[in-house]
Amino acid sequence: MADGLPTEIDLSRPSAARVYDYFLGGAHNFEIDRQLAGQIASMTPNLAATMRAGREFLRRAVRALLDAGIDQFLDIGSGIPTVGNVHEVAQAANPKARVVYVDIDPVAVAHSRELLAGDDLTGVIHADLRQPEAILAACRAMGLLDLDRPVGLLLAGVVHFVKDADRPAELLATLRAAAAPGSFLVVSHSTFEDQPQEMLDAQRLSARTATEITLRSRAEITGFFGDWTILEPGVVHMPLWRPDSPSDVDEHPERFGAFGGVARYDQPAG
Ligand SMILES: C[S@@+](CC[C@H](N)C(=O)[O-])C[C@H]1O[C@@H](n2cnc3c(N)ncnc32)[C@H](O)[C@@H]1O
Numbered sequence: 001m002a003d004g005l006p007t008e009i010d011l012s013r014p015s016a017a018r019v020y021d022y023f024l025g026g027a028h029n030f031e032i033d034r035q036l037a038g039q040i041a042s043m044t045p046n047l048a049a050t051m052r053a054g055r056e057f058l059r060r061a062v063r064a065l066l067d068a069g070i071d072q073f074l075d076i077g078s079g080i081p082t083v084g085n086v087h088e089v090a091q092a093a094n095p096k097a098r099v100v101y102v103d104i105d106p107v108a109v110a111h112s113r114e115l116l117a118g119d120d121l122t123g124v125i126h127a128d129l130r131q132p133e134a135i136l137a138a139c140r141a142m143g144l145l146d147l148d149r150p151v152g153l154l155l156a157g158v159v160h161f162v163k164d165a166d167r168p169a170e171l172l173a174t175l176r177a178a179a180a181p182g183s184f185l186v187v188s189h190s191t192f193e194d195q196p197q198e199m200l201d202a203q204r205l206s207a208r209t210a211t212e213i214t215l216r217s218r219a220e221i222t223g224f225f226g227d228w229t230i231l232e233p234g235v236v237h238m239p240l241w242r243p244d245s246p247s248d249v250d251e252h253p254e255r256f257g258a259f260g261g262v263a264r265y266d267q268p269a270g
Contacts, residue, residue: 009106016161017105021080023051028080028111040202051157053256054188056248057238058156059089061186061262064231064242065152066093068264070184072145076102076129076175077158081115086154087122097121098144102135104128129158130166132174150182150265157258159224160190160213172224181267185228187260188238189221194254221259228263235261 014036018029022037029037041048062073071094075086078101090097100123101112109126116122123144127135139145153175162168176185192200192215203213222235233240237253238260250256 015105015107017079017103017108020051023048026080028107040205050256053238054157054258057188057241057260059084060242062086062089064262065184066090070150070152071096072098073152073154074100074139074145075154077155078103080108080111100125100139100145102127129162129171132171136178147178148180150180153179153185156186156188159187163214169223173226176226179265181265183265185225185263187224188258190215190258193218195257218259225263228265230261230263235259
């Protein structure tokens with residue numbers, strides 16, 4: 001419990017990270033997770049595709065940041081490093097790219113540490129997005145990223161696990177304030193906008209995991225970028241964010257249930 005978070009694994013409740021891992025085809029999940037995944041999938045056959053669309057959005061965003069010269073990433077709510085992790089995408093483009101993964105889930109953290117053992121350019125922190133100062137302090141103490149230089153802050157599929165009472169906009173503001181000019185922020189977040197009833201029902205099922213999802217509007221999600229410059233094409237349904245090919249875009253991109261966007265911290269004038 002060096003980081004103050006519980007390290008024991010609660011097998012009586014499904015975990016969001018392990019349910020997500022199951023949908024992505026990973027092996028780091030238990031029966032209780034698979035049961036919930038099955039239930040969610042029967043209500044929303046589209047959900048596995050939604051989760052893959054989330055991972056695809058993250059990959060495209062990371063590539064865009066690499067193209068912009070970013071060579072260090074702080075990935076909060078990184079999940080279980082299943083298929084195509086951020087460090088793999090980043091290091092394929094820049095072998096010297098550094099990535100620090102942060103997750104609240106002890107299983108995700110344990111698997112990340114196991115997978116990344118011996119990789120000097122990656123690190124793993126067990127921490128809670130609701131304590132951004134602790135994340136930043138642990139990141140600085142680790143010494144892998146230099147927060148005085150531009151960094152890619154990745155918050156993919158995680159802010160919707162923060163309830164309104166925990167003031168997500170303030171948490172994001174704390175993280176943005178710690179970043180140097182030239183940094184980027186990537187956010188993807190589940191929404192109720194344009195969603196059929198089945199998605200809203202699935203969201204209620206998420207209440208059974210240790211981390212319930214709060215669906216938010218496009219305006220609220222846009223607010224998480226603060227005064228940073230939102231890049232084209234804006235905060236959009238995830239498949240619409242710079243698709244590799246127009247044929248990758250589903251006829252109904254809203255069916256993936258989440259908005260994604262990327263913003264840059266431009267050097268303040270004066
Ligand atoms: C849906 S997964 C997203 C994984 C990855 N970012 C992606 O987009 O492929 C969400 C992750 O956020 C983690 N998470 C949920 N609440 C969190 C919190 N308060 N602090 C840190 N991580 C959290 C979960 O444990 C889970 O691993």
